[in-house]
Amino acid sequence: MSSEISDLDLKEAGAQLAAESARFASFGWMRGTSGNLSVVVGRDPLRLAVTASGHDKGELTPDDVVLVDADGAAVRGGKPSAEAELHARVAALTGAGAVVHVHTVASVAMGRRAPGGIAFKDVEMLKGVGQPAHDVEVTLPVIANSQDMKVLGDRLEAAREPRMPAVVVAGHGLYVWGADPRQARHHTEVVEWLLELELSSPREA
Amino acid sequence: MSSEISDLDLKEAGAQLAAESARFASFGWMRGTSGNLSVVVGRDPLRLAVTASGHDKGELTPDDVVLVDADGAAVRGGKPSAEAELHARVAALTGAGAVVHVHTVASVAMGRRAPGGIAFKDVEMLKGVGQPAHDVEVTLPVIANSQDMKVLGDRLEAAREPRMPAVVVAGHGLYVWGADPRQARHHTEVVEWLLELELSSPREA
Amino acid sequence: MSSEISDLDLKEAGAQLAAESARFASFGWMRGTSGNLSVVVGRDPLRLAVTASGHDKGELTPDDVVLVDADGAAVRGGKPSAEAELHARVAALTGAGAVVHVHTVASVAMGRRAPGGIAFKDVEMLKGVGQPAHDVEVTLPVIANSQDMKVLGDRLEAAREPRMPAVVVAGHGLYVWGADPRQARHHTEVVEWLLELELSSPREA
């Protein structure tokens, strides 16, 4: 992927992020103006298109997008969310092509209940994040929240479970990633489903 | 803002309120004909456009709006809800440009569980009402219900927490406000999200 | 209202019932092909338009309607649900102009929890069924289920609380009525909201 990102490329990325964003907003996972989505548009150097900050996530237009670098600093477009830095770090760390950050009630509720990490096992839905449906326990890490994206990124890097393309930020929400926006969407739906299952009916109960 | 409110101004306010209202109705927060929304259209003297009483809140038209004064009395349009008086008082008291009143199950449920006020702390979503995500406890006041809008307004004024643009009326619902209808919408979504979190998974549990 | 019901009258009633029905189906209150709606189209003799049996309630057309008499027997159109007899009895007994029968999880769950009737008090939403928001307890009757519509009607008549335009049928669902389809809709939404509140957060708990 070339580092030359045209305005049209950025707008196309913005259109894609707006559509994904409206979808998540319709689920109630981006209340207020919470959450943000990104897609990698260049690797050398790293460039991400990130949804613009402060907008209603159900009402984004293709222009509500910012081009950021590996530090989450704006290269083009308006002011990105501070969290753009974490999106860029996730993309660099995991090789993901798209990152989803949403505020779901189930993720914060389960983060309270299981602050050391949320273990899943023997659930077919685990196949939706590339894991076996039987016998193997996979833990969704829970990390402490911070307003310092460097600190939050260090925590994510230290806690990351390579088999799970997601992390819960306690008292905050979910970060989920995938090869592209559609896979990141599907990973997000799967992780949220797993969280809703544990919330309604814990495995050990 | 001039005190001369044209019919067109009022109709535009009505269209905006109808759209916001349909949105909240789709969430199930305005069942029956419950709730009402307002937007400040003049400050000197105070004038608010308020949704007309008795209509299905998912089916309002731009004409289903009443212009009221600081006492909630109709200046133009049909008969406003008695609650228009409280909308006007919130606007005068807080300087808000828009007020949302909805009947959500979570607000009444949490008002029963925490009649002395609902404390939130260490939740990122608090930033959505302008509060810190860490260390600071912010309380959403709960006030007793009344059919006397003067009494209800006195209670709201006495209980109001300046850091929280919302109040729960016990056995009744939520009042939330913001600079304009969109910010009031976002504040409402954030407060309701916080209530749903506490309802499903109390902080102290 | 004349007893002469034209085909056009019936089709218009069918269109109205189809729209109301699609609305309730979208809430998940008419799963499978459950539930039915009716509107009174003649009083002397009593005539009701009732939704046809066996159809998906989100996919009714204006023709999916049957004209029935006071016994629920078909006067025109296809085969009505056996429950049409109960619709007609409710209309005769209460003077209602429209009857809603839906299968909601909350009504059956609360019928299990409070088989002697579900008491509501000090909830503003009670005003949505014409009751005071303060101090007065109003009970939503719960009656035992039956496949014999005469028996079920007798139970409904015996248990009916004149202040509450609704009855829960245990293990079955809700009957709700109003002056016209829109008011019956609003009464249904209000009663269901009250049931969801009690289910999530009982008053005495």
Added chain:
Amino acid sequence: MSSEISDLDLKEAGAQLAAESARFASFGWMRGTSGNLSVVVGRDPLRLAVTASGHDKGELTPDDVVLVDADGAAVRGGKPSAEAELHARVAALTGAGAVVHVHTVASVAMGRRAPGGIAFKDVEMLKGVGQPAHDVEVTLPVIANSQDMKVLGDRLEAAREPRMPAVVVAGHGLYVWGADPRQARHHTEVVEWLLELELSSPREA
């Protein structure tokens, strides 16, 4: 039904499955790319149209369909899900004309709570799967999950309750069937409703 399935027949089946699939996806029952639907298009030999694997179930097109035989092997179209074999076995075993496989939170939660089977009784909604609303207990079987479709099929065959057109696969989801896609849809909605009722408010509690 002839064994000659034209491309047009297959595409029509695909269109029908895409519409049914989008409906279930909108309920949140097919998160990620989970679940699959089928319709029998030939009996001698057995031929089923099955939704293609790996796609978002809310975004299927009429071409996202595979024609499979009694072993679930592709006769035409792309690669079917391994689960196509189980669809074919259900169709052969029960005579069903359509099979629905969805991943609902309530089915997995109830499978945890009642691993020996989920008993329903005295619920009107049972009539939606052809059972009496009174006095008769009907059990929805729960079978252990497996990645071996032969094993899973044997378990389904052994556990099957002829009065209940559905089986819960523990830690996995629901299989439901009916004479055609619409009846299979209605059976699915009814079974899920029953599961949600028991989950929120157990009969014996």
